[in-house]
Structure formats: structure tokens, C-alpha cells
Amino acid sequence: MNYICNYSILRFLPYPETGEFVNIGIVLLANNGEFRFKIATRRQRVTRFFDTLDSKIYIRARNEIDEELSRLVGFFASHRNELNLLVSTFKHLIQPRETMMRFSEPGTLTTANIGEALETLFEHYVNHSFASKEYQEKTLERQLGSLLATTDLKQRYTERRLGDSEYDVRFPFVLMADDQAAQAIKPLYLGHDEPARIYDHGDAWTARITRLKRGQRQAKDTLFITEPPGEDQSKQVKAYEEVVRTLAEIEGVRVVNAKRPSRELIGEIRRGIPPTTH
Template sequence: MSTIICNYAVLRFQPYPETGEFANLGIVMLCNDGQFLQRCETRQRQRITHFFDKLPTEVFTRARREFLEELRRVVKLANAHAEDATMQRRMFQHLVAPRETMFRFSQPGTVATEDPRQALEELFMRYVHHDFSQHENLETRMTSRVAQWLRGFTDRQYNEITLGNDLLQVRFPLVWQVAGRPRQAVKPISFDLEETSRIIEKGDKWLMRMKRLEASGQAPLDTVFVSHEPSETQGPRRRAYQEVTRELTENGLLRIVPDALGKHGVTQAIAAKPTTMH
């Protein structure tokens, strides 16, 4: 199956803009194969009305019904023009554009997938039902996917290896060795974390690990992080990610490749750097 690139945004209910509080209600997704998808919560009324306890129940129920009717109309129209990518893109951009209403969308994010409907379900469970077990397992799924992609290389083989010395041991899931020495390590990693502090802390942890590996002479010649970025294209989480990636890459300790590039883009980037041994 080919990799499909999808843009998505999270539907939020924010009745009181001045407080900044909101509840996630659904996901809308536009894919480069012409699929325009949506999934929204239609049943759990009490979860919302308990959170916004001063909001009359009938106000939320009526507003949600009317908004979802309009959303379904837009999605149906977009899918009727699946061959017109420009029109679909304009409809998506208009739909998720910032506006001062009770229903609004997050900044768009991007995901690479072979199954858009499965990706839609995973995003819905993460953002709407707060299924954090899916988030915690994201790197496991990423590693499995990248490992499958790397099997396409005929000149190398990747295995899980622990690198380091008696003071520091760092496990890499995908390491290519030549004559017992690590030539290239590939680490799928997610920085799509809920809090900016967790993004910074995760980056700092790996920065120190890589510096110590380098100082001990145990670092691979080339290290590649296949990175799952924060979903927002701007804002604090994006700035935290940009700071982390700058610090990780500026001294040449490693390279970062976005997983949104898909199979071809990721494997091409991994293979691009010469990897002759010292």
C-alpha cells in the first residue's frame, strides 16, 4: 500500500473564549488521495455540559446538531469533487480557518498513513476520548513501520542494539553495523506531546545521551531521528519542538527527518548521507 498524506484539524467546543477552556469534539481530515473525512462525538452530552456547567444543556445540544449538519454537508460536497484537489484544499482551509464562534478548529496537523480511516480513528481516540495508551504506543507503531521500510535496503540490515559503555547505555531499535561497529542508528521518536515542558525535557534527555555517546567514542557515525512532530503548525508546542530540533542538530550529533514525508521521503533521507567509516 502507498503512503497517503493527510491534513487534519481537531474540532473544539469553546463557548467562553475569554477563559480559553475548550473540549475536543471531533476530527476533520483531508487526504491527498481525495478522501475528505470527519468523525465527531454525537453522544456524550453530559461530559460537555458537566465541564461547562453554567451553559444550558439545550444550547449545546442545538448548536452541536446544527454545526454537525453543516459539517456533514461540507464533507459530502468535498467528496463529490474528489478529483479536484484545489477545490478540496480551499474547502478544508475555509472550514478550519480561525473564527470567533463556539465551534472552532485547532491549527492543522499532518499525518502520513497507509489507512486514513484508521488514522482518523486513532486521532479521534487520542484527542476526543483521551486514549493516552494509543499515544504511548505511537513510537512502537512508528518503529514497526520504519523497520518495515528499511527492509527495502539490500546493502544493509538494521537490528536493535544497545550502545555505550559501563557508564551509559542507550538502546536504539534500528542500528546498521559493519564489522561490529555502528555505522548508522535510526530512532523513531514522537514530540507530539501535550505539554511544552515535556517536549523540552525529552529533547534535553536525548541531547545529553548523544553528547555522552560522542564523548565516549560510542556514537554511530550517523544517527537519524524519524520524528513525529506536534500537530500544530504554530504556537508554543511548535516553538518548543523547533528549539529542541535546533539544539539536537546544530552540533552534528544527529539528523532529524519528519515521518510526515512517508516511506519514500524517509528512506531517501536516511540513505542520502555518506556513511563511510572513519
Template sequence: MKKHAISYAIIRFQPHVETEEFANIGIVLVAPRLSYLDFRLETRRLSRLTGFFDNLEPATIRGVLKNYNAELKRIRDLAGHTGDGQARFEFDLTDNADHLFHALTKDREGIIRFSEVRFAMSERPREKLDELFDHYVRRNFANSVYKEGLLERHVRSALRLGEIGQNFKRMSFTDGVYSANFPFVEVINDKPLKILKPIYLGQDEPTRILDHGNKWMFTINRLKKILPPDVVFAVEGPNGSSLRERAFRETLEQFKANDIRVVDAKNDRELLAAMDS
């Protein structure tokens, strides 16, 4: 599939010009050659806004976002975009979608502001919009990749304290098409014997927990013939939500059904016992 040039800007909530403080609340994106103009705006998870701008009434913040969401829908419809990646009718390449995008993101005073316009290439603008929203607004890198990195550091420290860290090294495995990196592979006499993979499963939505678990199950099953026979997942799960807990338990059961051992990443004694067995 051909990649297309896209432009996007981050939508920012900036109620106090004097302090220049702002919070990212959305993304607006245009792919001119596809006559594609669309946006995503955070209208549900507002605790970050109400907590940070605590001198504003929550109802005021909700009202501003509700009204701006309606305005963005109106502008999107002017471009002929219906929200499913299809335009209602064709435009010249320099016409509505691109023109409306640049008019919308032009710097002006107000509570709603925009970042500078940024550029990228993508085969699927709608998926790129979701990806950018997850990164800049939902900050999913902090909820999974970042926290998994912290988990990896904790496991490394536990192995070091257990005086077995020197036996583990980072290794990559590939079947020629698909490849994966593992931070802890036990190697004895140049032979990989065991994989220890820290996995964070405390994502903020049950679907994301299941998706992340499925990703690693696919990886293990895909590379099973070339991986060491012993695979251990050191996991950290969610707190507080019954639905997230249910997704977490289902994921652990799937791991075990696929001959993957599971230990509590924060229980150093359990972790080291699994490494000795």
C-alpha cells in the same frame, strides 16, 4: 492508587440522518463511585467539521457546539461536579452522576448523537477523559504514533537501498525497571554498536513537540550505561508555524547537548552518511 470503573461515550456530530455520516466531537465520562461526571467537547478546531459538512454554514456549526457545550456544563453542575475532579457534596452511588450520564447518552434523534456506552478501569478519571479525547477527537495517534511508523518505514527502505539494512535489527534494552524498544540497532559480531531511532516532531502543538522530545531524551539518559555508544535520531519536523519551529529547534539543541546525533529523516544521503561514520 485504586482503579475505578468508568463509563464513557463518544459525542458525535451527525447533521444528516439520511447519510449516517458523523464526526467525533467529544467525550462524556462518569466514574459513579467518585460521583465524577465530566466531558470534553471540541469547540476550537472546527475545520474538519466545516470541511466535511460543507453544506452547513460555519456559523451554524459553531452555534450548535457553543449551545451544546453550555448544556453539558449545566448537566455536569447538576451532578455536583465542578470540573476539577471534586464533587460539591456526596451522592448515593446510584444517584446523580451515573443517572445523569445514562440519561444524557440515551439514543435519541438530533444533530448531536452518542456512541454506545463503553467501559474501562482507571485510577484517574480526569486523565482518562483527556486520553480518550486526544484519541477519538484530536486523533493524536495519527499525528505522532502513526506518522512515526511511516517514518520508520521510510528509514528501513533507505537502509535497504543503501545495502546496509541487514546490519540493523530491532532490539529492546532494559535496566530492570525501565525498558525501551528501538527499531534499528546496528549489530556487528553480536555486539550492538549504534542505535538509529526515527522520531516524528511535527505535532500540532509546540508543547507536544517538546514533550515527545523530552520522552526520548529521558529514555536515552536513563539507559545510557547499557546502550551502544552511538545514538542517532532521524527526525522529521513541523511545517508552517513559528512556535512549532521554535519548539522543534529547542528539541534538536537538547538532543545535541545530550550527545545524540541528529539527521534529517527524509534526507537519505545524510541518513546513510551518518550510518557509515
């Protein structure tokens, strides 16, 4: 059986003057009278975005809206057969309000599983499931390409796969000199929320470079430009620093923080270019 669901995105907007907000939850009402909601429990993504905001303000506001929605679950359950009442209550819940917690315009979807629909919406709008590490690294690649375009360097680099017929690795920026890879640049996203994902991604690239080196297919200079986690994420920072150390221990590999000023990033790139190609 398919259900028609109305949903709205819960947003935290502490400074109405700027209009900036962070999606933190989903509320959903199905046409069988079932009401569900989910709110993010982690505060780091909010406090990282609003870095001057006292985290206690967000936690208090989140707890208050969680209590309000929990009470509504009971109300909806006790009036499950009064669909008109439930729809009007849902509309009242999500109507514009002058508070830090606000709701988006409603959306509609059809689903055979209400619980799965809630999770899918939450993953998309709150956890940004579309923003995979591949998406993040493509963004970093575009940013690096734009940076190189501000200099005379971009036209010297091409996307290439280094290796041989048995094993090769894609690098978005490779500079060739005398038919050899003089420099390979790889933007690396290591800003994951879970330390395990940082270790896994770093270990994968450590293994790739080690294999290329063993086959003597590594670029003379391999430069990783890494996106780090937030400074307030101690466990993630620890994992990031360990991954950076491990990569940098490989001969011919350098690691640079993507947060460094553009001038410094360009300087690090130039440092790995052979003098005869400058």
C-alpha cells in the same frame, strides 16, 4: 460505596458523508442520580483533523452542546430521586441525532468515585491517555520498519543498545560495520500538545547522545526521524524547532522531519550509510 454509571462519548461529526468523527467529551449518569459531563476546551485537535473546516463552526457547535448539558445538570439535580425519569432523560439525550454533535452507544462501569470515573473516561477517549509518547514512538518505529522493508535495507538493521556496562541507550535501528555502529536511527515523537513536554523529551535525548559521545559510544551517524506538532500550534512549533536545532548541533547527529516523502526519507537514511556497505 460503589456506584453504577452509564456513560456515552460525545463526538463531533461535521461531514456525515464520510462518517469521520473526533471524540470531544463524556456524559455520565450515576445510579445515585448524579449527572456529570466534560467537554474538551482545546479546538486544535479537531481543526487539525478536519483541516478544511472553519473553526468557528466547531466552536459554535461546542458552545451550543455545552449550554444544553449545563441546563441538564440543573434538571438532573432537581429530580435526583426520580431515577426512572433521569434514566429516560439520559437515553433521550444520547439517542441518534442528525447533527454535528452525536453520542456513542452507552457504556457501563462501576466506581467508588464518580468524579474520578469521569476524568478517567475523558483521558482515555478524548485525550488518548493510552497513546503515550512510548506508544507514539512505537507507531513511528513500525512505520519506519515498513518503509525500510520496501527497500533492501531492513535486514541490515537490528535493535541494539549502544554504550557500555555503566550506561547504554536503546536504538531500534542500528547498522553495524566492522564491529562498530555505523548508523543509529531513532524515530522521535515531538508532537505533544504542551511545549514543555516537547522540550523535556528533546532534552532527554540530547543528554543521552551527549553522554554516548563523551564515552565514544555514539554511532558515526545518528539520525532522528521526528514527528512534529501541527503547523497551527505556534508555541509547540517553536519548541520543536529549538529541540531540532539543539540535536543537530551535536557532531554526527542529523534530524529529519517524518512528514517528508518516503523517497526523501530513504535518501536521508542512505546518505548516512558508509559507501563500503552499500
